[in-house]
Amino acid sequence: MKLNPAQNEAVHYISGPCLVLAGAGSGKTRVIVNKIGYLIQTCGYKARHIAAVTFTNKAAREMKERVSQSIGRKEARGLWISTFHTLGLEIIKREHKALGLKPGFSLFDDQDSMALLKELTEKELQEDKDLLRALATAISNWKGGLIIPDRARKIAKGEQEQLFALLYQRYAQHMKAYNALDFDDLILLPTLLLQFNEEVRKRWQKRIQYLLVDEYQDTNTSQYELVKLLVGERARFTVVGDDDQSIYSWRGAKPQNLVLLGKDFPELKLIKLEQNYRSSQRILHAANILIANNPHVYDKSLFSELPYGEPLRILNAANEEQEAERVVAEIIRHKFMGKTNFGDYAILYRGNHQSRLLERALMTNRIPYRLSGGTSFFARAEIKDIMAYLRLVVNPDDDNAFLRVVNLPKRGIGPATLEKLGNFANSKHISMFEAIFDAGLQQHLAPGAIESLFKFGRFIVDTGEIAERGEGVDAIKQLIRNINYEDYLYESSPSAKAAEMRMKNISELYRWVTEMLAGDDLDEPMTLPEVVTRLTLRDMMERNNEDEAGDQVQLMTLHASKGLEFPYVFIVGMEEGLLPHQSSIDEDNIEEERRLAYVGITRAQQELFFVVCRERRQFGETIQSQVSRFVDELPQDDLHWDNRKPEKKTEQERMQTGKANIANLRAMFKK
DNA sequence: ATGTAATCTTTTTTT
């Protein structure tokens, strides 16, 4: 397929900063992929001087793959195609000295950070989970806004904010002591470093000569700052974005960055991609009408040359159980009529909890499905255990990892010992691991306890030495064997079957680590510390999910659906309070909810279904629900309502699905 | 240690 004029222009404009406003389905990835090829093959850029940044590992992976296919593996070698966070990690790794970090620092995931915060705030916040969450968000916002603790303390208003700023400062100090970073640090640290260290900045500007940014509307303040610092005065970059698909402002994304870009770079070239190659005209028309209710800085009008297509259908259901059954029945019917595959269908929803009933209905009807999101592989206890061991081996100062594994399996190191060890470490301002080898510890602990700790410490050091010799595979193999993890699993699991499952997960993890240590034709070999941080970024997990995608109905949140497309799409729970979510209604922020609906609608290629419930249970109470205002905003001529009268058809439908017949009969007899 | 009973929490989106 040839590029259209706008795409063509976007690919070939390289003499200055370039903003590509890419509507949904307008082929933006194609543009980026082609542009990278053009830069290398025609303009003489070296692959290693080009960086392309995305927001998800999946997108990065896909882009890497497509570039490789387009220009060949060899030519693509050395390209920097990664997420913002991975790029940040790369910079930190190479500049860790300038940042005052020891090599082998740990990467804390959300749970680790929360655990630390909880510990730090026992006095101030006690056990208030909401407050803790609020604190974590506040810290994340500060970091995303490039505000360091000192500054946060100066600008904090009100009692609570002042307290949060103080805790932010304390948190940062502890992270430093642990030699640990959190997700936000991966952006914040490189940005600060490049800001204040001219030499480092120059070096990176030389290294990255052309920068491409995907989903630019999702950048937050520090990410945009990082972009500016990387491109420097020469401003050779292309950013691709769509303000109508900005759905992450709640985590600090600033779609206004699209506007700021024009102010910061007056010579900015603006190119709009307005032809949609994905959806039927009817679907696109509906999406356009809906999103026209939002204010716009840049006007764009998407059009499609595909057929007009089927009407958008609205399915009614009495409650959420029927909603799920209705969707499943429709998929079965539709698949039978159209000879389609299960993989052609996607069911999208606002909140993760909505997946439960859908899953149940799919399962009872033997329909294969795949759920993206949900409980991650890395949330499993056994994976967290081994990961904690690896983190500790790589960075013994990581107290979180230490506490998780020090007595797992049981080594006779109980809570009392650990408390004393912790107090001692605190008083000397050293990590717990370091404290084990401190001579002063003898005054505080019994010889037996010290002996156990010492043995554990030696073991971690020894394993670390094996890894450092470059025998990472041996290190992990011996680790799992030496701690008798398999035995531990069989002892601690509720059944042998569960233990078997867990051990299989461990094997899976082992396989990934080994693969990453060895490298493949797309990725360089890594060292063990690199592997550990990468796995914490969930790189591997998403890669794995891709491989498994068979002929399955896709279930995911609207947020997770961004960037994907499906022939047939169901959006369930099209109700006030759910699709414009109640909290967004309360906060008067329905524009973002409208964009979310817009994202969902524009995922559909051929047919689109909405499902509406008349009532829904919430905290055990049944509440009446109303049709989402977004349905009212759609072009009514393009809608087709099924079951105009829900009550009457509802019983008929129950009969049809063969469910609840007995319940109905019983109800009749009672009357 | 293991299974059952009592109690608690949950429903916004995630790199």
Added chain:
DNA sequence: AAGATTACAT
């Protein structure tokens, strides 16, 4: 209301 977590009795 249901699922998850904790407590308690065995």
